[in-house]
């Protein structure tokens with residue numbers, strides 16, 4: 029999604045802005061731009077496509093100035109073109125924007141004398157602000173007045189002609205931070221954007237706006253009252269972003285999983301017992317658990333449903349956030365709502381959280397970014413401890429989300445009297461063994477790399493699994509399609525013959541996720557049905573499963589033996605490697621797949 033940077037520097041800012049835009053690339057974008065003020069003169073440069081195009085432009089046509097704003101745009105209103113790229117500006121003000129101005133049509137009608145350069149919603153902000161400047165309001169007041177008329181979700185940074193020492197920053201719905209440097213001040217979409225510049229940050233709250241000058245930031249709340257917001261020191265490691273010698277962030281993040289999973293699991297257990305703020309999570313008072321998320325995080329919720337139901341005998345609903353928020357799901361005061369989000373900023377998940385805020389007894393979240401809006405608006409936020417995830421395709425966050433959810437299910441089981449201390453200790457022992465098993469699963473790396481050439485040539489790939497492996501089949505398919513652009517579907521093994529098996533012929537690889545569990549024989553029967561139709565089966569199973577069911581299988585990947593309940597955590601690893609190497613074979617942009625954004629901050 030769009031990214032914002034603003035710098036009031038004591039040196040030329042164009043190179044600083046471009047470096048910051050590099051750090052925003054991971055969020056996904058299709059055009060870039062910067063604007064500066066030099067001796068009061070406002071100017072800008074914009075380019076479609078990769079950031080290198082903007083850098084090239086700046087080589088030939090530099091943009092001087094010590095004050096500036098920059099933007100990576102992920103197109104929403106209007107396609108990727110130079111005219112639609114940010115910053116938008118009139119002669120007097122330039123604006124960069126992340127989010128959507130929902131009432132832009134109405135504003136365009138009101139501003140009927142204006143000349144429009146773009147198809148964007150953002151340009152209405154610029155025109156409105158210019159209108160107030162024309163009426164004689166000074167820049168700060170003009171920006172503040174503009175904000176009053178905007179509806180939707182947005183983070184904004186304004187830069188003004190004639191003002192070398194002012195950026196107005198505002199947030200409603202989309203995150204924005206103010207950074208403090210040595211004689212310099214910054215505005216950015218997140219801590220990563222500002223990482224090498226400063227680690228002293230203030231997170232603006234909902235409805236806040238700030239007048240940022242080199243002397244500091246004056247922050248006001250949504251009602252225009254002066255607000256005190258904490259300045260936080262962000263751990264350096266939280267904002268470090270490098271590939272660590274790997275070719276892609278995704279590969280680095282896949283291989284980090286044993287370490288981050290161990291850290292995540294260690295955070296929630298002590299002495300054979302789950303330790304989660306007991307006072308704040310009480311499953312004895314809960315008669316329904318509602319899990320809500322998007323994409324990969326949604327699949328983590330679907331896996332967790334099996335755990336909560338089996339271990340804690342707790343009824344569970346799982347919903348896609350964008351559907352949940354517009355339905356009228358009955359939420360009782362005895363229900364717990366849990367939101368799962370890597371970024372903690374996904375617009376739909378956040379809106380769903382706000383939708384149940386006063387309805388459910390408890391609102392929990394499972395997040396990677398502890399400072400995120402979803403974390404801050406929950407009664408209790410449980411961090412997944414995965415570290416920054418840069419690859420657009422979520423990998424380590426998924427596995428750590430499952431780690432937290434497994435612990436939560438064990439806690440619920442204990443609190444609801446479904447398991448005793450010995451059983452709890454045993455479940456935790458199994459979970460604690462997972463980081464070592466994920467290391468063993470990563471040893472399949474080379475085998476998978478060598479065999480994914482055939483997958484890369486496929487038009488369609490199917491994934492199938494039963495029980496908690498069904499959501500993992502869907503996650504495996506999502507991973508493959510998003511980075512390799514191959515049509516991939518994940519199905520419940522038992523459902524295949526109710527429709528999807530019509531797709532199967534000798535050109536269709538079918539990945540079967542089948543740890544040797546109570547449903548293994550049934551999955552193998554479904555696999556036979558696929559092979560009878562010449563489908564090319566990739567069987568992921570353990571040693572015993574491989575002995576029993578390898579005949580006629582095109583490729584067997586032998587996995588370590590694992591207690592079936594938690595197998596989705598382990599089997600996520602080969603599913604990710606299959607997607608990764610297929611994409612590498614196809615030569616796609618693995619870390620920045622087309623059309624996708626890392627943090628989806630618009631509806």
Ligand code: F6R
Pocket residue numbers: 322323324325326368369370371372373374377420421422423506507510626627628
């Ligand atoms: C897929 C992927 C997305 C995200 C989804 C939710 O690999 O990363 O499907 O899982 O956009 O994002 P978060 O977890 O940040 O709410």
